[in-house]
Structures are given as C-alpha cells and as structure tokens.
Amino acid sequence: MSSEERKVQEVLARYVRATDRRDGKAQGALFTDDAVVRIHARTGPGTYEPVGEPLIGGAAVEYAVEHYMAPHPEGATGHHTTSDHLIEVDGDRARMNAQFIVFRTQAATLPAGTPGAQGTVEPIESGYYDTELRRVDGEWRIVRHDVLMDMPIALPGA
Amino acid sequence: MSSEERKVQEVLARYVRATDRRDGKAQGALFTDDAVVRIHARTGPGTYEPVGEPLIGGAAVEYAVEHYMAPHPEGATGHHTTSDHLIEVDGDRARMNAQFIVFRTQAATLPAGTPGAQGTVEPIESGYYDTELRRVDGEWRIVRHDVLMDMPIALPGA
Amino acid sequence: MSSEERKVQEVLARYVRATDRRDGKAQGALFTDDAVVRIHARTGPGTYEPVGEPLIGGAAVEYAVEHYMAPHPEGATGHHTTSDHLIEVDGDRARMNAQFIVFRTQAATLPAGTPGAQGTVEPIESGYYDTELRRVDGEWRIVRHDVLMDMPIALPGA
Secondary structure, eight states: OOOHHHHHHHHHHHHHHHHHHTOHHHHHTTEEEEEEEEEEEEEETTEEEEEEEEEESHHHHHHHHHHHSOOOOTTEEEEEEEEEEEEEEETTEEEEEEEEEEEEEEEOSSOOSSSEEOEEEEEEEEEEEEEEEEEETTEEEEEEEEEEESSOEEOTTO | OOOHHHHHHHHHHHHHHHHHHTOHHHHHTTEEEEEEEEEEEEEETTEEEEEEEEEESHHHHHHHHHHHSOOOOTTEEEEEEEEEEEEEEETTEEEEEEEEEEEEEEEOSSOOSSSEEOEEEEEEEEEEEEEEEEEETTEEEEEEEEEEESSOEEOTTO | OOOHHHHHHHHHHHHHHHHHHTOHHHHHTTEEEEEEEEEEEEEETTEEEEEEEEEESHHHHHHHHHHHSOOOOTTEEEEEEEEEEEEEEETTEEEEEEEEEEEEEEEOSSOOSSSEEOEEEEEEEEEEEEEEEEEETTEEEEEEEEEEESSOEEOTTO
16 A cells, blocks of 8 residues: 555645646645645745745636746746655654656657657756645645745746 | 656656666556557647657666667766646556656756756756556556657768 | 665765765764765776875865865855665665766856846766765764775875
C-alpha cells in the first residue's frame, strides 16, 4: 500500500499537471475551500516579499488558473517539475517542501533537418513550494500553499 | 522494506541510466518479450501523433538503443531525468506516469579560466512517459511504454 | 510511517538545500566524522579522474562549503536538483545513487515589461551522486559521498 508521504507527494504531481494543462477545475479541486495561496518573490538570502493578494480557496485557484495564467502559444507547452521533497505526516496533517523548476517547450515550425527533437526546452522559473495539507475523507488536500519564487514576477494586468 | 511503488519507480531510474549509457542490453532487460513501445509527438493540447512504428519486446528495444540512438559526441553525455511520478499498483500490475526532461552536457575542451564546471548543460527534450508494468517472478518489468514528446522528433535515417 | 528509503532520500534533500544556502553547518551535520567525500570529473564513458583531495568528516565539509564555494552574486541563487534515485537499505547501511542537475538563477535588475518571472534560470552542472549512509542513533548520516561530475571542474584557488 502506498505510504501517506507518497500520497502527499502525488498531490503535487497532480498540481503540476493541472497547471501545465491550464486546467483550473483540476487544480482547484486539490485545495480546500479555506486554503490560503500566496506568491512571494525572493529579495535576498532567505527573504521574500509578497506578490499580489492571497487567493482563498479552491474556487479562487480555479478562477486564477483560467483567467490569469497566460495560455501556451501555438506549439508550446510547459512543465512545472518538482524535486527533493521534504514531507512530514502527522496524522491527518502534512507539510511538504519541494524545489521547483519550470520549463517552457516550443515545437519548431520547420524541421531542422537533423535527427532528434525539433524544438526547444528552456528553464524559465524556479523556487520552492512550501505546502500544508489536511486529510479530508481520506483525500489529502492543500490548506496552505506558498510559492517562493527566486525572482520578481510581474502579474498579468498588474 | 521498499514499497512496491518505489520498486516501480526504480525501473524508470534504471531505464534512464541505461538510455544515457546507450546500454541496449540493460535497457532491453527492463521490458517483457511482448512489451509495446511507442513514440508520440504532441500536435496540440492533449493530442499526439505516432512517430515511426512500435517496438515489440525487450530485444527490439535493445536493438533500437544500440543501432538508432545517436552516440554521445566526444566529451558529451546526457541525462534523462524524470519527476512528479503518479504510480498505481494493483497486485501484479502497475501504471506509472512521469514527466521527463532530457539534458545534454558537453565538457569544454579548453578550461575557461574561472572556477566552476567547465562545460555546458542544455535541456533538449521533454514530455511524459506513460508506462504499464507487470510483476514477473518478483521483478517489475515494462509491458507498455508510451513516450509522449512535447515536440516533433526526426528519427535517424527517416 | 515514512519508509527508510524515503528517510535516506531526504538526507539528500537536506543536502541540496544546505548547499544552495551555502550553510556549511547544516551541510556538515549530514556527514559522520569519518565520512569520505570525493569529487570526480568524467573523462569518458564510465571513466572519471579525481579532482582535488578528499574531504574527511563533517567538519571538513562545513569548512569547504563556507570557504571554497563561491557565494551567490547579488540577486542570484541556485538549485541543486536530484532525480531518479536508486536506494538500497540493508539494516543500518544504505546506498543511494542519484542524478543531479544544478541550476543558477538570476533576478533581473530591470523589469522586462512583460508578465512572468523577471530573470533567468540556467543549468550549469550535472552528474551523479553516489552515496553510502549509516544509521547512527536513528539518524541516517553520510559515510561516503562521491560527486561524479560530467565535466572538468576548476576549484577556486587551484
């Protein structure tokens, strides 16, 4: 049987797929109604400043993914990848910290003439996710999610 | 004792090492004789088209690695990295979905004169592995392996 | 309860965070007093040559991190990421092999005017960690750590 730590980690695995598909409904369903989601930008070693206002609850996450995340251009997609998870489970509560690197991929419109992948892959964002979860009716859901970006981020429309 | 989910994930960890060493024998040994291996290229959100013909069985995988994968140039090597695995084990069957990013590394031929690594690391391919496994005599082996590339791929000699 | 394999993997998760923070004390605490740490540079398929002298023990690791690792420039930080771990636990002994990719991130000093992250993320180093651990008083600690770099590395001051 899968360990609780693995189940917690798989919440993040579903999170990155939903984000990369811009699937607000799937993304929002990972959060509780009272979840607090905040983005922070690094200002120096161990210091961050908040970016924008917190989102509260899965419905707000769903709305944000569908209205504020830039759609992938034609032929492009992306991967939010996570690694080096630290996970502590204490009964129906869990805390997870993970590194993330975001990659943008772009298919070439003209084949290059040489064998191999026809396009580019480029890392564009990095940081840490710091996340708390609660087990509700046997399902782990996110109650707090802090996105600690390594760099400033300009929000669309801001 | 290691969980079955971890054992399944380690099949992929051996797969990427075998691929990066161009070790067809080690790679082929991870597949059953009737395994079906297919490469697909992304054509749009959630849509793919097949690339080339399927490979059937470990022996065909071994042959393909040894004859069709481009050898690393002098001073170069690579890393197929996987992340954010979703793994379901049901008795002697398992299914795994993982993100992959492929990096190409190239050692510098002339030292740069500044401390640090002397060479380059570049992401060149990305996508998802979608894989089914079966436990045979206590060993997990791949019975279906779909490589979902984010971009078109030109096969050597095609 | 967390599996021993996961606990072993989390030692590496703490290692990469300590390295990226240049936190010698946290880094050194992961090693036993008699730990042997060696850096190697790839010379060809499966072959490596040693780089510098081995470090012996956690105190030497702490000293090296604090005195020999280049500090991050203003606005920069980094991520040592690991993937595709192979872990074997045998009682109070464990062995782990992992791929690593190191990323350097740099915040932009002037905003770009377009939404999204304002800065760059760049892969700069890659290779494998090959590591042995021993469980001492319930804690897994590193007794041997070989850093197998894909490329030559020039040590500061060398």
